[in-house]
Amino acid sequence: MLSPIRAGQHMLRNRVIMGSMHTRLETEPDGIAKQIAFYAERARGEAAILVTGGFSPNAEGIFDPEGPRIDDPKEAENLRPICEAVQAEGSLLCAQLLHAGRYAKIEGCVAPSPIRAPINRYVPREMTDADIRRTIEDFAKSAANAQAAGFDGVEIMGSEGYLINEFTVPHTNKREDEWGGSAENRHRFPVEIVRAVRERCGPGFLVIYRISAADLVEGGAPADEIADLARKIEAAGADILNTGIGWHEARVPTIAYPVPRGAWRKAAANVKAAVSIPVVASNRINTPELAEDILTSGEADMISMARPFLADPHFVKKAREGHADEINTCIACNQACLDFIFSDRPVGCLVNPRAGRETEFRDTPTESPKTVAVVGGGAAGMATASEAARLGHDVTLFEAQDKLGGQLNLAQAAPGKDEFNETLRYYSGQLQKHGVKLRLGQRAGLDDLNGFDHVVISTGVTPRIPDLLGVDHPSVATYAEILSGARAAGETVAVMGAGGIGHDVAEFLVTEPAEAHNTDAFCDTWGVDPKFATSGALAGDPLAPKPSRRKVVMLQRKASKPGTGLGVSTGWILRNALRKHGVEALGGVVYDRIDDAGLHIMVDGAPKTIAADTIVLCTGQEPERALAEDLTARGATVTMIGGAKEAAELDALRAIDEGVRLAQSL
The missing domain is CATH 3.40.50.720 (NAD(P)-binding Rossmann-like Domain)
Incomplete structure (x- = not known):
């Protein structure tokens, strides 16, 4: 991990990239100053390359109305102080070029075919041949703008279901012209973009291409097509192939805590086997030991970590100095990174309050110790x-x-x-x-x-104990007693409360522990091909039912749909996991009493008894x-x-x- 590696005409000081993240810092007052502080701190932490959040190459490609662009040379020039701050600390800075395609939350979004994304209310306009050729030119212009502003290179975003990725697979490309149909035609758009960027910016400019190594959607690319695209991208002039995993609409979790560490390493290995330029493994890699294992195994040449650099900007430096035990590890909770971004807030980090707010904290010792x-x-x-x-x-x-x-x-x-x-x-x-x-x-x-x-x-x-007749019944336990192991649950369980704790308790009761630790078990649970060879790397329905250790029903007093208050980026995972394991969720419940027959409730004015061996209180604190x-x-x-x-x-x-x-x- 700490050894140098050559990429294009650059000798990198180590094999670690800070992956691209949307930060929304550009929307803040003093946005440039905050971005300087954010990126420079991570350069001081010795990542070899830092990749910015995505900049759109034109007006159609912005992720949302406030999304940053880099197609205006003057706007690009405003970013020069960020480049200088990062380079002064010994790292390279690359601007990510990202066209959101049908994910753009704007009127007039575009795509290869007019198919609405399930996570966007806007139906995209089908791009004409002229649109496509203009967009290729927009990528080349934007890369040149980045180069003129002082960036060392660009990362061309070709994964995660954004525009370039949409062109490469039948899932979203139904065209019958030279930009659709055969794999050769579907690959033409990304290849022409890479070629145009290389021609415009010259051999010394670092070009990274983010390739989708596992789409995780039906109609996604099989491994042989991904390898074929990788070879074409290398031939077109890319210096590094970074791997992306899963589309934003995929029903398989990719980076949240239910995903085992290193779950996607073999997807990167498939790409590496196809090319001679450095290939980067990414997603759910959060310790030096795991990074080292992936690299020494030969599955990848470099490691990309994004959120781990929110948790600890000095990840690499601490590893180099022999202080890996002092790394503040990313726990993949998504609470203050993705959930903040999806809620139109600047990025943060649960375990590191400084992330994205570096200018608000001091490191100087107190002058008046207490x-x-x-x-x-x-x-x-x-x-x-x-x-x-x-x-x-x-x-x-x-x-x-x-x-x-x-x-x-x-x-x-x-x-x-x-x-x-x-x-x-x-x-x-x-x-x-x-x-x-x-x-x-x-x-x-x-x-x-x-x-x-x-x-x-x-x-x-x-734990709050509700004022309920029979709450002292022997079948009743608090969430603390269940999760701590002080009490064991029976085979049929009623969970009172459907907030975050209720969902965690329900999942604890129905899933096997191996599902969150073993990659093969994870792949089996979510219908993923562990060899990442099939179309979209899928081996079954991600929502197919799975055996449950217990019969569990989860209840809440609110009439709203249970689970609506969970995290934006993780709630769907929890809800789907519980559905897969047969957990029933009831809203609008009125609790009546508990006795030997179980939990007596009213639903829609009708009495009902939940015959449960164990009743778990998740009723607040x-x-x-x-x-x-x-x-x-x-x-x-x-x-x-x-x-x-x-x-x-x-x-x-x-x-x-x-x-x-x-x-x-x-």
């Missing part, structure tokens, strides 16, 4: 304690349990969410590194907190605030954060952000 007590060792408490100690405060952390983690210890029990182990590892190491005094197994009392300049209450939450109230009465300086401040859904994103920001403000 003695700080942090009560509670969950996400909020660990974030506060480690950051405060890093800045020079004298910190003592009290945790009533004999281990750190709080609610994270429950969250990591959900399928695929064992990545939270990495967050616990990271914070445990940071607490030790910065000299935080740990008081594990000690429930802090008032007297323990005398003499501290500042007391932070991060005591978290406890209550804050732990008693200590804070007593301390305030004594006149102590107290701040409540995390669940103690607001007992909403378990939210490590809010908890960590509040903790770090509080520590910065001390």
